[in-house]
Amino acid sequence: MSRSxxxxxxxxxxxxxxxxxxxxxxxxxxxRTWCRSCTIVPDFVSHTFMxxxxxxxxxxxxxxxxVGHKLGEFALTRIFRAHGGVKKKETPRG
Amino acid sequence: MPRxxxxxxxxxxxxxxxxxxIYGIGKALSEKIxxxxxxxxxxxxxxxxxxxxxxxxxxxxxxxxTEGQLRRQEMQNIARMKSINCYRGIRHKIxxxxxxxxxxxNARTRKGRKKTVAxxxxxxxxx
Numbered sequence: 594m595s596r597s598x599x600x601x602x603x604x605x606x607x608x609x610x611x612x613x614x615x616x617x618x619x620x621x622x623x624x625r626t627w628c629r630s631c632t633i634v635p636d637f638v639s640h641t642f643m644x645x646x647x648x649x650x651x652x653x654x655x656x657x658x659x660v661g662h663k664l665g666e667f668a669l670t671r672i673f674r675a676h677g678g679v680k681k682k683e684t685p686r687g
Numbered sequence: 688m689p690r691x692x693x694x695x696x697x698x699x700x701x702x703x704x705x706x707x708x709i710y711g712i713g714k715a716l717s718e719k720i721x722x723x724x725x726x727x728x729x730x731x732x733x734x735x736x737x738x739x740x741x742x743x744x745x746x747x748x749x750x751x752x753t754e755g756q757l758r759r760q761e762m763q764n765i766a767r768m769k770s771i772n773c774y775r776g777i778r779h780k781i782x783x784x785x786x787x788x789x790x791x792x793n794a795r796t797r798k799g800r801k802k803t804v805a806x807x808x809x810x811x812x813x814x
Contacts, residue, residue: 658770
């Protein structure tokens, strides 16, 4: 089920605060974050995030198109290493 | 055979049903359309007046994306997800189910025909 519209998108308030602060001082240092469920809002555009994937951080530069998605959608939590021998064509993900 | 929404040619069925032959219109939407513009849904498509037909097609065109337009929209959405490399986009790229279905078994629609891996089962049975 999707989230009630009444509440608006879920944005981690601490993360948003950090982003707005960065905006003020015009820095673009990667922000480390664990809140994968945080929605990407327009304020995030052209900032860089380091998103936790359970093990380490994955770098993400946010573009216009990503608004509305969650941060976690861009940091995969699983690594697929290709099946042996015959099927080397399969694209590895992660 | 009347023409509505571009190339579609619904037959001599009730108009609710024949509208569903248009890509992007199902039974529910078809009922809603006819209710909104006040046309009895039981009239056969061939018995409709010329102006009723233009009313229907005009209403559909200005309110909903159908046929080619809808297909283009869908493709664009998928292309967008692929280009930003989000989870759903990646699943589209590698041809696996996008909406969290299991892939241990089944998922054959997305994965295509079974590729048998030699010796996979027998190894398990021995072990």
